[in-house]
Amino acid sequence: MRSVPAPQMKFGVLQFPGSCDDLDALQAARRVGDAELIWHADRDLAGADAIIVPGGFSYGDYLRAGAIARFSPAMESVIEFASDGGLVLGICNGFQVLCEARLLPGALLGNANRRFTFRQVELEVLYSGGPFTAACALGERLSIPAKHAWGRYYADAQTLAAMDRGGQLVLRYAPGENFNGSLHDIAGVCNERGNVFGLMPHPEHAVDQLTGGSADGLKIFESMRMTVEGARA
Amino acid sequence: MRARVLIRPKAGILDPQGEAVERALPALGFAGVGNVHVGRLVELDVEDASQLEAMCEKLLANPLVEDYEIVLEA
Numbered sequence: 001m002r003s004v005p006a007p008q009m010k011f012g013v014l015q016f017p018g019s020c021d022d023l024d025a026l027q028a029a030r031r032v033g034d035a036e037l038i039w040h041a042d043r044d045l046a047g048a049d050a051i052i053v054p055g056g057f058s059y060g061d062y063l064r065a066g067a068i069a070r071f072s073p074a075m076e077s078v079i080e081f082a083s084d085g086g087l088v089l090g091i092c093n094g095f096q097v098l099c100e101a102r103l104l105p106g107a108l109l110g111n112a113n114r115r116f117t118f119r120q121v122e123l124e125v126l127y128s129g130g131p132f133t134a135a136c137a138l139g140e141r142l143s144i145p146a147k148h149a150w151g152r153y154y155a156d157a158q159t160l161a162a163m164d165r166g167g168q169l170v171l172r173y174a175p176g177e178n179f180n181g182s183l184h185d186i187a188g189v190c191n192e193r194g195n196v197f198g199l200m201p202h203p204e205h206a207v208d209q210l211t212g213g214s215a216d217g218l219k220i221f222e223s224m225r226m227t228v229e230g231a232r233a
Numbered sequence: 234m235r236a237r238v239l240i241r242p243k244a245g246i247l248d249p250q251g252e253a254v255e256r257a258l259p260a261l262g263f264a265g266v267g268n269v270h271v272g273r274l275v276e277l278d279v280e281d282a283s284q285l286e287a288m289c290e291k292l293l294a295n296p297l298v299e300d301y302e303i304v305l306e307a
Contacts, residue, residue, distance in 0.1 A: 064295055071292075100295070107298045109242075114249045154246060154298055181247065 009228040011035040011221075012048030014078070014094075016069050021055035021204060025091065028204035031218060032225040040072040049228045050087035051078050053094030055202060065108065065150045066096035075101060087131055087224055088196045092148055095188075095198030103196045104189055105163060106155030111148070112181025118147035120213055121201055122174035123187050127167045130190055131227035132197040135219045141174060142216040146187075146201040153182035153189070153200070160184060166192055171199055234282050235306040240294045241272030272299075 011029035015022045015037045022037060029035035029052060036046050040058075045051065058069035069075060075097065082088045082103050090098035098104045111117060122143055125136040136142070155163065160183065163169055171188030172178075178185045180200070188199030203217030242248045248270050255269040275293050279285060285303045294301040 063292070067292060067295070107295055109246070109298060110249055112247060112249050114253060152247075156297075181249075 006229070006232070009033040009049045009225055010047060011050050011052055011224075012038045012045050013052045013054055014038050014040060014074050015054070016040040016056065016058035016072065018058045018060055019054050019056035019093070021091065021093075021202060024202075025052045025054040025204040028207045028217065028221055031207055032221045033228075038074055040069070040074045043073045043077045045074070045077050045081060050089065050224050051081060052204075053078070053088065053090040053097050054204070055092030055094060058093055058097060061093070061150075064096075064100070065093060066098075066100040069093075069097045070100040079103065082191075082196050085193070085195050087227060089132060089220065089224065090196075090198035091202055091204060092146075092151075092200055095200055096150065098196060098198045104191055104198050105159050105168070106153055106189065108150050108200070109152040109154050110150050111152055111179070113179055116147070116149040117179050119145070119179065121146045121177045121179075121187075123171045123177075123201060124174050125170070126172055127170045127190075129167060130170065130194045130197070132188075132190065132220055132223050133170055134223040134226050136223065142171075142203075142206075142219065143214040144201040144203055144206045144217050145213070146179075148180070148200055151180040151182065151200040153180075153186040155183070163189060167194075168192065170197060171201075234279055236277055236279050236282060236285055237304040237306070238275040238277070238285065238289060238293050239272060239302040239304065240275065240289075240299050241270050241301075243298055243300050246298055 172185040190197040203220040206212035206217030250271040251269045258266045289301045
């Protein structure tokens, strides 16, 4: 008798006017599971097991990056989804949206070098116990491209100390790689509960050695799959 | 009522735009310039000025990293 394979987990990828990395995120997610786009005006998250808020320039980045996208109907549902413990990954502009929505602590400010900067960066995994880095080893290096003008992570000293104690500082730029001036070289953070994660570099652009320079980004998506399917088992 | 909201980076937070302007001015021959900060100006007509503060807290500014000042035109 053939066993029936368990249904694949499903990612929902938000799409705002001005998103530009939504399709890469969709393709990256499809390497580990099923994935579907969710239009910003939709409140229905299409039964997704995990949400990706992608990179780009949502609503033209008017006022502040992520400030307007944060109030979209789809984001209202994502806020509810996150408060129920659902996994939410924010990449670049998606990270900015999650900070504006207060799903993540802190804010992203203009790069200290005052330039839009595009380069491959080396990251270090500071915390591998959570749902977004479960497939990584502690201290492992990931090579992933970054491309942004507003990526300088800032939170006040008290918040940073609490985040450090709580394992919320998940990824940092390796020595010499922090081009944007982020405090403590922070590249990616999670919320207190651990189910919401944001990072400035783009794991969805590093899922294939041929086009991405490395396939290290896949580990983020693979970690999410392991977490969702582990919770089901 | 016409209102202006002045939004500026909080003191103590690195302001690369302000620093760039502060370096550029002396290069153009303007001496004695210091403490330059670059922010944003939002001008708006409002029927109920008492709502301006909530507007700033929720959307116009990010209170984690920015200070705002509301100026009402007489």
